Amino acid sequence: MINCVIIDDEPLAREGLASYVREVDFLNLSGTGENPLELLPMLDRQAVDLVFLDIQMPKMNGIDFLKILQKPPMIIITTAYPSYALEGFQLNVLDYLLKPITFERFFKAAAKARDYQRLLTKPIAGETTNLEPDDDYCFIRCGSKYEKILFPDILYVEGMQNYVNIYTLKGKYVTMLSLKSLEENLNQKLFIRVHKSYIVAINKIDGIEGNEIFIQNSRVPISRNYRELVISKVVTNKLLDKR
Numbered sequence: 001m002i003n004c005v006i007i008d009d010e011p012l013a014r015e016g017l018a019s020y021v022r023e024v025d026f027l028n029l030s031g032t033g034e035n036p037l038e039l040l041p042m043l044d045r046q047a048v049d050l051v052f053l054d055i056q057m058p059k060m061n062g063i064d065f066l067k068i069l070q071k072p073p074m075i076i077i078t079t080a081y082p083s084y085a086l087e088g089f090q091l092n093v094l095d096y097l098l099k100p101i102t103f104e105r106f107f108k109a110a111a112k113a114r115d116y117q118r119l120l121t122k123p124i125a126g127e128t129t130n131l132e133p134d135d136d137y138c139f140i141r142c143g144s145k146y147e148k149i150l151f152p153d154i155l156y157v158e159g160m161q162n163y164v165n166i167y168t169l170k171g172k173y174v175t176m177l178s179l180k181s182l183e184e185n186l187n188q189k190l191f192i193r194v195h196k197s198y199i200v201a202i203n204k205i206d207g208i209e210g211n212e213i214f215i216q217n218s219r220v221p222i223s224r225n226y227r228e229l230v231i232s233k234v235v236t237n238k239l240l241d242k243r
Helices: 011-023 036-045 062-068 082-090 103-120 179-184 224-238
Strands: 002-007 027-033 050-053 074-079 095-098 137-142 145-150 154-159 164-168 172-175 191-195 198-201 207-209 212-215 218-221
Touching (some): 002 011, 002 036, 002 103, 011 103, 027 036, 036 062, 050 062, 062 074, 062 082, 082 095, 095 103, 137 172, 198 212, 207 224
Antiparallel strands (some): 207 212
8 A cells, every 4th residue: 555645735636636646456545635845744744655746836846845845755746847857857747747747647557657656565575685796697586576687788777766777689678676776787987987977888888979879779977076987987098089
């Protein structure tokens, strides 16, 4: 069961979302509020798994509130303003619902929260990684399934709050693992950290321009702190230049 809270300054919007929650058997409405500040005591006194959060509200903007929330639960934005979508996803919101919200779209977002919660709540007790640097594969847990990941197939890895997305030649895998833990088990000659949230396979890099790395159809950001290291390790020794 997912315990959820609705934060919206419009009474009709709160009631509409509450009626949707009551129709979904894996959601339990724990409370409602008119502005984000009302969420803080709710988080202190009860377990809140999911928040349906409006943006334009009195006292504090929903996006601004997310920026100061240290350990937010799952967040689904509910708003009439599409212009905040990019900023919302940069803050790792689970979904972004535009008003008026249909039940079909609401259920799709709720199901995404259910799937994510299953991923979070199925760690293996005492499980640790024990890989040698020269191993060419590992197993990760994706939900209830163990997936074999070949290190030569990895394109890049994206670290999120409590999990990582591993992008490979075969597809994307999501697992409960810290980026630091995964990095410690990768061959440092073959992989390089390019951002606090990204590790890339050096031999999969197709190009570098500005603060971006191109890998197939993806663009991976390079942070200012890592750019010099990236250029030195990836480009300098392989650069053909006129003398």
